[in-house]
Amino acid sequence: MTLRTLNLTVEIGGRTICRDFSLAIERGSRWAVLGINGAGKTTLLSTLAGLREPAAGVITLNNKALQDYGPRQRAQQIGLMVQDDHDEAETTVLDVALLGRLPYLSWWQAETAADEAIAMRALDAVGLKGMETRRSATLSGGERRRLAIAALVTQQVPLLLLDEPNSHLDLHQQIALLDLLCDLPERTLVMSLHDVNLAARYCTHALLLFGSDGAACGGPIEQMLDPAVLTKLYRHSVIAHETKNGRIYLPA
Amino acid sequence: MFYPPSPVNHLTLRRPFAVQTLRIARCGKIIALMRPALVLGFLPILTVIALFLALAAGSGGVDFNAMLAVLSGHGDSMSRDIVLDLRLPRALNAFGCGALLALAGALLQALLRNPLADPFVLGISSGAGALSLIAMLMGAGVLATAVAGFAGALASTGILFLLAWRGGLMPIRLLLAGVILSAAWGALITLLLALAPDAPLRGMVFWLMGDLAQADPTRAWLAPLAAFMTLGLAFPMARPLDALGQGELSAAALGVAVGRLRALALLLAAFVTALVVVGAGSIGFVGLVTPHLLRLAGLRRHRVLLPGCVFAGGSLLLLADVLSRSVVAPLQLPVGAVTAALGAPMFLWLLSRSAKR
Numbered sequence: 001m002t003l004r005t006l007n008l009t010v011e012i013g014g015r016t017i018c019r020d021f022s023l024a025i026e027r028g029s030r031w032a033v034l035g036i037n038g039a040g041k042t043t044l045l046s047t048l049a050g051l052r053e054p055a056a057g058v059i060t061l062n063n064k065a066l067q068d069y070g071p072r073q074r075a076q077q078i079g080l081m082v083q084d085d086h087d088e089a090e091t092t093v094l095d096v097a098l099l100g101r102l103p104y105l106s107w108w109q110a111e112t113a114a115d116e117a118i119a120m121r122a123l124d125a126v127g128l129k130g131m132e133t134r135r136s137a138t139l140s141g142g143e144r145r146r147l148a149i150a151a152l153v154t155q156q157v158p159l160l161l162l163d164e165p166n167s168h169l170d171l172h173q174q175i176a177l178l179d180l181l182c183d184l185p186e187r188t189l190v191m192s193l194h195d196v197n198l199a200a201r202y203c204t205h206a207l208l209l210f211g212s213d214g215a216a217c218g219g220p221i222e223q224m225l226d227p228a229v230l231t232k233l234y235r236h237s238v239i240a241h242e243t244k245n246g247r248i249y250l251p252a
Numbered sequence: 253m254f255y256p257p258s259p260v261n262h263l264t265l266r267r268p269f270a271v272q273t274l275r276i277a278r279c280g281k282i283i284a285l286m287r288p289a290l291v292l293g294f295l296p297i298l299t300v301i302a303l304f305l306a307l308a309a310g311s312g313g314v315d316f317n318a319m320l321a322v323l324s325g326h327g328d329s330m331s332r333d334i335v336l337d338l339r340l341p342r343a344l345n346a347f348g349c350g351a352l353l354a355l356a357g358a359l360l361q362a363l364l365r366n367p368l369a370d371p372f373v374l375g376i377s378s379g380a381g382a383l384s385l386i387a388m389l390m391g392a393g394v395l396a397t398a399v400a401g402f403a404g405a406l407a408s409t410g411i412l413f414l415l416a417w418r419g420g421l422m423p424i425r426l427l428l429a430g431v432i433l434s435a436a437w438g439a440l441i442t443l444l445l446a447l448a449p450d451a452p453l454r455g456m457v458f459w460l461m462g463d464l465a466q467a468d469p470t471r472a473w474l475a476p477l478a479a480f481m482t483l484g485l486a487f488p489m490a491r492p493l494d495a496l497g498q499g500e501l502s503a504a505a506l507g508v509a510v511g512r513l514r515a516l517a518l519l520l521a522a523f524v525t526a527l528v529v530v531g532a533g534s535i536g537f538v539g540l541v542t543p544h545l546l547r548l549a550g551l552r553r554h555r556v557l558l559p560g561c562v563f564a565g566g567s568l569l570l571l572a573d574v575l576s577r578s579v580v581a582p583l584q585l586p587v588g589a590v591t592a593a594l595g596a597p598m599f600l601w602l603l604s605r606s607a608k609r
Binding site: 046 | 489490491492495501506507509547552
């Protein structure tokens, strides 16, 4: 699984998120999308998921243009976790996890025992076993994020795009959730994050959106997380501090 | 002297309790998982009971035994006329219209992601009602009135699409446009009633409040048939509508063509609402309350909610019609007034219940 962008330009409301941007997201890599609020992280993720048309350029998945995939075909390859999900239908935890099987089922097909087994395994993996019959609306913020991951695991896609997966979570929950995501076997992750230290700890690559004139760059995390670059990215002085556990980044 | 409890005694005392608790928890989970199937299995039974009540109740002097005699091929000719030519067509019309209203309500609530949505909130029924009243005022026959009603519903739907389509149906724009459209049609209806001569006025008011008595014995099967056909058309949308409940973007990421789904659901709900208004006038609350009641009963996924709506909505309107014919018999109350009288407190109860959660 390789997702490539070639001369990609993404725009929203007359604003350019990135211009002529090319990169390759290889199988098994973990990308952090970094940038200030409003830099266009969510828009870029939606575009990479094939849910928005780019203003120019091409996105390919396994050397085939993303536009040439049908919605169901695409949903069998790419999963998207949105930032603020809420269940209007107040379905149960198991029902939400089972939605991950949607791209594989025709309208007349009911979920099989195998589909339920996949969903149950996913719930077990995220620590929600035993809550299958609970209404998803009654879950805490952390449990809801884990349920969203269970639905993605049930979707069985090689590429996961995650929009601020750790938002609204306490420190322990953030670490637990990112540990869980990074432990998923054979998955490629692209996630927007606000915490540079978490990006440094969990990601192999970073994609930086500078939020002005469509400036963007991406590459291995150690090259991207340079204090001078981060200072430009966040428009605030960032310093790096070496500790016995590695480098940490602090606002000056 | 204090002796701590031995581990053996401790275990023998505690373990059966723990096992029992575990068993109860497992039973509870199994019941919770089976609940939709149990509720869905019960609803057709409720419909049969409601149908029998509808055939037995009334002021014609045909009691339950006489009704059973007619259904088994016996009974006198007057009983047969009352049961087969009056009550059965009316009951079938009530079942079909109730089922259609509940289906439209479920579709619109999912489409708009708004629990307050019902077939009347978007002004489709008001449009059908206004043009039907104009046709009545002009002395048009049943067919011409029905055609006018359909034209009104289609005009409303067209205006909604025009106002709410921005590369796809925007739910908030749709809801706002619907509320305004409904108010505008409502003003026209009030004007028509104010200007109408006395002769047709009573019929117009009765029709506006919901009138199942206009069921034609030769076409009584049309409404139930339309209900099951609508279920057949809506059923493929069931799982995508579940996904839409998680949000537009989440649904699209799961492979749902959200724009197409919304347009199809709105067209189907509009068509169904027009059918009901033309067939039985304005009957409120069935479309709003039925999906809520079913969700409370455990039918949360549309694959079970939509079939549930057919039987529950049909049964609710059947029972409301029985009440409308029985409460002050031989006088008949407009069924729309009965559904509103029952539906309003029920909805307030639902609202207070959801506020407590």
